[in-house]
Amino acid sequence: MRLKVSQYLVALLMVSALMLGGCSTEQVTSSNSSPTSAAVETSTATTTAEATSVSQTTSESIPGMKDLPRLEGKATxxxxxxxxxxxxxxDGTNAPITAGNFVDLVQKGVYDGLVFHRVVREPQPFVVQGGDPQSKDPKVPANRLGTGGYIDPKTGNERRIPLEIKPQGEPNPIYGKTLESAGVTKPPELQHKMGAVAMARSQMPDSASSQFYFALADLAFLDGSYAVFGKVTDGFDVVNKIQQGDRIDSAKVTQGAENLKTPGS
Structure with missing residues (x-):
């Protein structure tokens, strides 16, 4: 299923489910319209301007980038x-930093025992979201879930990764910007098809950490604004049965672990 222009208001309400920090629907509707507006507005960027924008925004000069894990290739x-x-x-081929972060957290056992704190199926199928490390503690109030990220024990700080989206036909991803804000009209290589796996974030582009979501439908209005890094290849029926409050028993890398490159390795 793909959203039509007539469903714009529904899209605004649904996108609030991806936001970290427990934002209210009213807050997101008034201040976070840009991720959805790209789906219903026609860009007027020229091919030349687009090419220039891509070349200017693929630099990995974002502070801390060199300290993040990468996935060079694919993993299961x-x-x-x-x-x-x-x-x-x-998919570390098209999203090396985002994919590397996820695989690294899986390897560390971060996701084991965590709760799916947000499940949105009404008014239409949207997402199943989890990955807040706070949810491992059953004493943490439900209204706090969705506000946390992975705390690196080496630094004592939350690990954050830049927004990473690779336009089709380009050799490198764009970092730190949505495709719309970068002036790029090409669609991303990794799109929000049903079964896509992507990172949740706040309104700041470079705020993703450990929270992720499964797309329960084709969500084209999110393309270019949130970083897809993989897809469900088997077990989507299991995803469809997840209820809010269900926990992840375990997460294991079964193939491609050798493709994970961590700083200093």
Whole structure:
């Protein structure tokens, strides 16, 4: 399913589910319209301007980039929920930093025992979201879930990764900008098709950490604004049965672990 222009207001309400920090619907509707507006407005950027924009925004000069793990190639992660497996193909070819972050956290056992704190199926199928490390503690109030990220024990700080989106036909991803804000009209290589796996973030582009979501439908209005890094290749029926409050039993890298490159390795 793909959103039509007539569903614009529904899209605004649904996108709030991806925001970190427990934002209210009213807050997101008034201040975060840009990710959805790209789906219903026609860009007037020229081919020349687009090419210039791409060349200017693929620099990996973002502070801390060199300290982030990378996935050079692909990997397979099997996530088990309520005893049933979900197989995820993680794409480090098109999203090396985002994919590397996810695989690294899987390797560290960060996702084991975490809760899916947000499940949105009404008014139409949207996302299943989890990955807040705070949710491992059952004493943490439900209204705090969705506000946390992975705290690196080496630094004591939350690891954040830049927004990373690779336009079709380009050799490198764009970092730190949505495709719309970068003036790029090409679609991304990795799109929000049903079963896509992507990173949740706040309104700041470079605020993703550990929270991720499964797309329950084709969500083209999110393309170019949120970083897709993989897809469910088996077990989507399991994803469709996840309820808010369900926990991840475990997540394991079953193939491609050798493609993960961490700083100093």
């Amino acid at each position: 992660v099997v996530m088990t929920v309520k005893g049933s497996p979900i197989t995820i193909e993680v």
